[in-house]
Amino acid sequence: MTDGLGVDVTMRRGTLDLRVELDVAAGEIVAVVGPNGAGKSTLLQAVAGLLPVAAGRIDLAGRTLEDTTTGLRLAAEERDVGVVFQDYLLFDHLSVRENVAFGQRSTGTPRRTARAIADTWLARVGLAEHAATRPDRLSGGQRQRVALVRALAADPACLLLDEPLAALDVDTRSTVRRELRDHLADFAGPVLVVTHEPLEALALADRLVVVEDGQVTQVGDAATVARHPRSDWIARLVGVNLLTGTASGGAVALDGGGAVRVPDTDQHGEVFVAVHPRSVSLHRDEPTGSPRNVWKAAIEDVEVDQDRVRVAVGGAPSLVAEVTAAALADLDLAAGGDVWISFKAADVTVYPR
Amino acid sequence: MPDTAPAAAGITSADPGPPRPAQGGVASSRPRLPSAHVVLTCLAVLALALFLVPLVGLVARTPLTRIPELIVSPAVVQATRLSVVTSLAALAISTVLGVPLAWFFARRDVPFANLLRAIAVLPMVLPPVVGGVALLLAFGRRGLLGGPLEQVTGVRLPFTTAGAVMAATFVAMPFLVVTVEAGLRQADQRLEDAASTLGASRWTIYRRITLPQIAPSLGAGMALCWARALGEFGATITFAGNFPGRTQTMPLAVYLLLESDAQAAYVLSLLLLAISVAVLVLLRGRYLSP
CATH class of the missing domain: 3.40.50.300 (P-loop containing nucleotide triphosphate hydrolases)
Structure with missing residues (x-):
């Protein structure tokens, strides 16, 4: 030096x-x-x-x-x-x-x-x-x-x-x-x-x-x-959902309650879990198919940024999903109530704390 | 003054009339007091008259046609010359010592800062004659320092031109100190930080960054200081006496000439007035606008 x-x-x-x-x-x-x-x-x-x-x-x-x-x-x-x-x-x-x-x-x-x-x-x-x-x-x-x-x-x-x-x-x-x-x-x-x-x-x-x-x-x-x-x-500033929890065998028990399925089965101990908002989908009805992480949550906030919409959902864990304006219209938010959120285990990044 | 007219109409009219929107109809049922604006305006006009009438008197009674002749009379010339010399000397000393003192108050973490500042600005409120007595007791021939000073250096201050300069400096320097100190406090010290990261020494920073920033304050402080030194009377006559050509400055000459040659005194007074107006115009940005 x-x-x-x-x-x-x-x-x-x-x-x-x-x-x-x-x-x-x-x-x-x-x-x-x-x-x-x-x-x-x-x-x-x-x-x-x-x-x-x-x-x-x-x-x-x-x-x-x-x-x-x-x-x-x-x-x-x-x-x-x-x-x-x-x-x-x-x-x-x-x-x-x-x-x-x-x-x-x-x-x-x-x-x-x-x-x-x-x-x-x-x-x-x-x-x-x-x-x-x-x-x-x-x-x-x-x-x-x-x-x-x-x-x-x-x-x-x-x-x-x-x-x-x-x-x-x-x-x-x-x-x-x-x-x-x-x-x-x-x-x-x-x-x-x-x-x-x-x-x-x-x-x-x-x-x-x-x-x-x-x-x-x-x-x-x-x-x-x-x-x-x-x-x-x-x-938050790079626009990623960051969660903390304890990993064991392909799942992470989150510190704030709830659990997330993750791709790495060899991760153990305290980890960060990063989920990109664009990987998170929102549905009116319970989705079927491959996504491993599915749960029901309440919409807390909707923020429109040009053609993208950031939707904050509550619960454990609370997450931000980024969807298109069209997808948001399909959700029919005016109907109220909870929505289903889902993301694939493959879209989750896990790394040690 | 368009907004005083409706107010004046308000007190002179006896009948309440239709309630005006501004008063909402409530005030009309109470006994009318003179409007606050009218009272304050009257008092303000009175105050202005107090300043204006003497000025008018001075200008009106000065024999304007005799000015050219009187202004070159030996008594006036001698006093004017002495005043210019002593007031400029006092200004020079005040600047050389007063700017560092202002810096000391504004920039150094001085213990008992308020007490020291009070001492430095005391001459602004002290009756000048008291200042003259104090100077005499300190620097007079039998004073604290005056005796030893004369024995060691042969310099005698009381009843000399140097004494007149000292008296003027004593009463005038505080004006410079307070003005420059305010300027230093307003100056953005972060500009000095920026200059130091560019490799500038303290002296360079004061010369090229601080001084230009406080230039308006310094100018104002010097003008006030000089004007005060020029008008100095009480401390001068007490400490330096009243010797024509040596310590008899313009204000002293005015006082004396009133007895012997009143018209010359008026001319000198008018000259001092003109100088004061000039200083005020010089400072117009500071005192003539709100």
Whole structure:
């Protein structure tokens, strides 16, 4: 881990106890995802040197930034850590060019050289013509790019991004996300992105670190986290029904009551059970045929999202089914009463807890 | 004022008339009190008159045709020159010392912060003559520090131009301190964080990020400070005395000229008024709009 970022810290912020250990290799993009208030931004500020850690150490590119056992703590300006803040924190009293040149000028680069470097970066993100403008005149997407190149132009050893797309409206978000992904791919050092949007994390990062309530609940690449979520929060956000239970011989006795037939007969002990909502069917009458998991349940909520409909059903366990609008019409919900739900054992994913 | 007319009509008319929708018919059965708006407006006009009439008097009684001649008279020129020098010196000292003091209050975790701030802003409410007496007891020839200071350095403050500067600084600096402190508290410190992650040292951050942010407050604080220093009377006459050319600033000269050459006093007063108006116009964004 010579060029990477190594973080192993504990912090206390208000009622939150944060305990995070993570490594980011050079050239790797790691997303720290978690619900609001999980301690993600606190972690980012600690790496940047804007908040002290209670215990632990932070290493970057072979250099120790902070180590509570030796009392070493480099100031933010000595860390070589570039930060893109959530609301960008651009200097509105300076031109776009001076914003981007700020890092170089602060570290002693002659004014002319610093401005030339800034212009090169601005050209790279298509903002050359806005160099003399004040940042508050720019659109959200443009401000985001200025914030990014302001951090990059200082030539940092690592890059931190705090909710980089949160301040953008939905329309520009996907464009900016794609551009951001390209620029981050060009950056040689480690990149840490903090976000509460799993989709953003999946789109931007090579690896995800899920932080909930101050603790790391899961680490893995995007595909693994999406397929095998290890917490309710991440399961809900990737749109999977996540159940917990105890497996034995092809069935899982669920913690909340009820049981599910599963494909793996060799799984034993405490497991996660993931069922994709699209695998869950709803019927007015008791279905016949192959599905192994069939039971009767009450509909609790119906949420229409374009041509898909998400139906929450109660009972043990409560599940979300995703059906087509046509299928929903067939159910004749106005008739009330319970519906039958079914899914195949083969559509259930089981993995150890 | 279109909205006062119906209210005025309301109290002068004796018969209740048809109940107006706004009152819902309930108020009409009670004895009429003068409308609150009318009472408050009358008092407000009275207050305005208190400010306006003296100004009118000053402008009306100043011999406008003699201004060119009086304004170059030795007494007026001498006092004006001294006032400019002492007030600018007081402004310079107040800025150099007052900005760090404002920073100290706004940014450092100072023990007994409220007590220290109270001491620093006390001159704003202290009768200036008391300030002059206090300065005399501290820096006078027999004062706490004044004696030793004169013995060691040969510098004498009381009854010198330096003393007049000190008196003006004493009463004027608090205005700068409170204004700049408010500006520092309003400034977004997260911008300073952002600058530090870009490698900027504390000095660079203060110069390139903080200072531009507090520039409006600093400008306002300096204008208020200078205006107050220019008008300083009580502490100056007590601590520095009233020596023409050395400590007799414009306000002191006005007071003295009223006895000997009243018209010159009026002209000086008008000059001070003009300067005050200029300062107010400079600060218009701060005090002339709500």
